[in-house]
Amino acid sequence: MFDLSKLDKTIHEKGRLGIMTLLATRPSWNFQDLKAELKLSDGNLVTHLRTLHQGGYVAITKEMLDRPQTSYALTKKGRKAFQGYLAVLEQIVKAARP
Amino acid sequence: MFDLSKLDKTIHEKGRLGIMTLLATRPSWNFQDLKAELKLSDGNLVTHLRTLHQGGYVAITKEMLDRPQTSYALTKKGRKAFQGYLAVLEQIVKAARP
DNA sequence: AATTTAACTTTGTCTTGCAAAGCTATACTT
DNA sequence: AAGTATAGCTTTGCAAGACAAAGTTAAATT
Numbered sequence: 001m002f003d004l005s006k007l008d009k010t011i012h013e014k015g016r017l018g019i020m021t022l023l024a025t026r027p028s029w030n031f032q033d034l035k036a037e038l039k040l041s042d043g044n045l046v047t048h049l050r051t052l053h054q055g056g057y058v059a060i061t062k063e064m065l066d067r068p069q070t071s072y073a074l075t076k077k078g079r080k081a082f083q084g085y086l087a088v089l090e091q092i093v094k095a096a097r098p
Numbered sequence: 099m100f101d102l103s104k105l106d107k108t109i110h111e112k113g114r115l116g117i118m119t120l121l122a123t124r125p126s127w128n129f130q131d132l133k134a135e136l137k138l139s140d141g142n143l144v145t146h147l148r149t150l151h152q153g154g155y156v157a158i159t160k161e162m163l164d165r166p167q168t169s170y171a172l173t174k175k176g177r178k179a180f181q182g183y184l185a186v187l188e189q190i191v192k193a194a195r196p
Numbered sequence: 197a198a199t200t201t202a203a204c205t206t207t208g209t210c211t212t213g214c215a216a217a218g219c220t221a222t223a224c225t226t
Numbered sequence: 227a228a229g230t231a232t233a234g235c236t237t238t239g240c241a242a243g244a245c246a247a248a249g250t251t252a253a254a255t256t
Contacts (some may be wrong), residue, residue: 001123002116002119004115004116007115009112012110012112014102014105014110016101017110017190018102021100021193024193025099025110027196030129038102060148082194086191086194086195089187089190092190094190095123096123096180097122
């Protein structure tokens with residue numbers, strides 16, 4: 001019916017779910033845009049991004065333009081993990097609305 | 099695009115999400131079946147059910163058959179809240195797979 | 197009376213989310 | 227050169243919550 005054990009805990013947390021969803025919509029997002037879109041504090045956002053990075057789901061690119069700019073993108077592994085996560089969400093939706 | 103602030107925290111936790119999904123599939127579930135299906139410990143399951151009950155999402159019915167049997171069902175409020183939650187899940191799926 | 201089972205509570209541990217404040221480095225202003 | 231602003235990151239501290247394990251209560255069976 002649905003398999004909760006496949007519901008990746010690293011992705012499931014609210015803040016990180018938001019990050020992953022945004023990253024899935026574009027090749028890359030910078031720190032400021034993520035922060036504005038998700039309304040997270042600096043520290044909170046950095047921490048979630050680090051968690052995702054340590055899980056191998058997110059790649060980090062640091063540049064120096066006129067301002068420093070850090071950009072984030074899904075890795076191949078991250079994209080795959082997120083697809084698996086979305087598949088569980090769909091199972092849930094289908095189970096709950098037969 | 100998607101509105102994480104509408105992602106009900108009471109429902110979003112993994113164990114409770116499982117409970118709510120099961121309750122949505124049938125008029126009622128008893129304790130033992132929930133426990134078997136979700137593979138949660140007694141204490142953990144009771145606590146999640148209490149959380150959902152206190153939030154007004156789940157009704158509890160205690161009967162004495164040959165054994166005591168406690169059954170759980172979605173309330174109207176619970177069903178509505180869960181539908182709202184599912185709507186956010188669908189937003190996420192759509193945003194991530196345009 | 198003793199045992200079994202359902203359901204619940206208690207206890208303790210451990211993790212985690214989160215905000216606030218502080219830090220560092222660079223660029224801009226005067 | 228000195229001061230200010232901004233980006234990104236770390237540290238600190240706290241509070242909440244998940245979870246397991248063990249103990250408790252009540253009813254039914256043996």
